[in-house]
Amino acid sequence: MNTELDNGFGRALSNDFGHLAVTQETKSLRVSSRVFRAPGMENFVASLRGTTSKILLVEDNRLTRIIEAKLVQKVLKVRCDQILHAKGVDEACKHLDDDRDSKSIDIIVTDYDYAQYGCAQKLLEELRTLNYVGPIIMIAAQRFADRPDFLAEQFGDGVCAVIEKPVASEDLADVFGLDTGRILQFTHSI
Structure with missing residues (x-):
C-alpha cells in the first residue's frame, strides 16, 4: 500500500471521525460512532476520556488498524501516542510479555x-x-454493535464495552474508491 493512500486516508478520517462525511463523485456517506456499555459499566468509557x-x-489488517486507531x-x-498497535494475537502477547509495555497497557x-x-x-x-485482567473493548459494525449481549457471548466475560465502527469493512472499497487489489484482505470482514 502506498504512502499517498495512507496519508490521504488518515486525513479523511481525522477531520471528524465521529461524524465522518466522505464524498466521492456522486456518492456521499454520513455516519456516526456510538459506544455501548455492558451492564454495570455505565461510567467506564466516560472515565477513560482524556486520561x-x-x-x-x-x-x-493494516488498513483496518488505521481506521480503528482514529476511531x-x-x-x-x-x-495517537497512547495507542500501541499489534498485528495479531502473537504480537499482542509480545507487547504484554515485555515488561516495559505490559506495565503501561491499561x-x-x-x-x-x-x-x-x-x-x-x-x-x-x-x-x-x-x-x-484489564478491560477489553470490542469494535463492531452497527448490525453487531446493536447487540452487545451477543458480542459479550462471543468474546466471553472479558468485554466491557462495544464501540460501533462507523464504516463496515465491506463498504470501504465503495466509500474510498479503493480497487480490489488493495483491499483483498477485507474479503473476510464483517
Missing part, C-alpha cells in the same frame, strides 16, 4: 472479526496466561 491510559489495539482516538478522546481494543474467525478465544486464552 493517559495506554491502549493496545489488536488487528491484523479509538475520537471516541475515547486519547492521543486497555485492549480488538475487532469483532476476531470472534468470527476463532481468534477471539485464542486472544482471551493468551491474555489469561499473561495474567491480563
Whole structure:
C-alpha cells in the first residue's frame, strides 16, 4: 500500500471521525460512532476520556488498524501516542510479555472479526496466561454493535464495552474508491 493512500486516508478520517462525511463523485456517506456499555459499566468509557491510559489495539489488517486507531482516538478522546498497535494475537502477547509495555497497557481494543474467525478465544486464552485482567473493548459494525449481549457471548466475560465502527469493512472499497487489489484482505470482514 502506498504512502499517498495512507496519508490521504488518515486525513479523511481525522477531520471528524465521529461524524465522518466522505464524498466521492456522486456518492456521499454520513455516519456516526456510538459506544455501548455492558451492564454495570455505565461510567467506564466516560472515565477513560482524556486520561493517559495506554491502549493496545489488536488487528491484523493494516488498513483496518488505521481506521480503528482514529476511531479509538475520537471516541475515547486519547492521543495517537497512547495507542500501541499489534498485528495479531502473537504480537499482542509480545507487547504484554515485555515488561516495559505490559506495565503501561491499561486497555485492549480488538475487532469483532476476531470472534468470527476463532481468534477471539485464542486472544482471551493468551491474555489469561499473561495474567491480563484489564478491560477489553470490542469494535463492531452497527448490525453487531446493536447487540452487545451477543458480542459479550462471543468474546466471553472479558468485554466491557462495544464501540460501533462507523464504516463496515465491506463498504470501504465503495466509500474510498479503493480497487480490489488493495483491499483483498477485507474479503473476510464483517
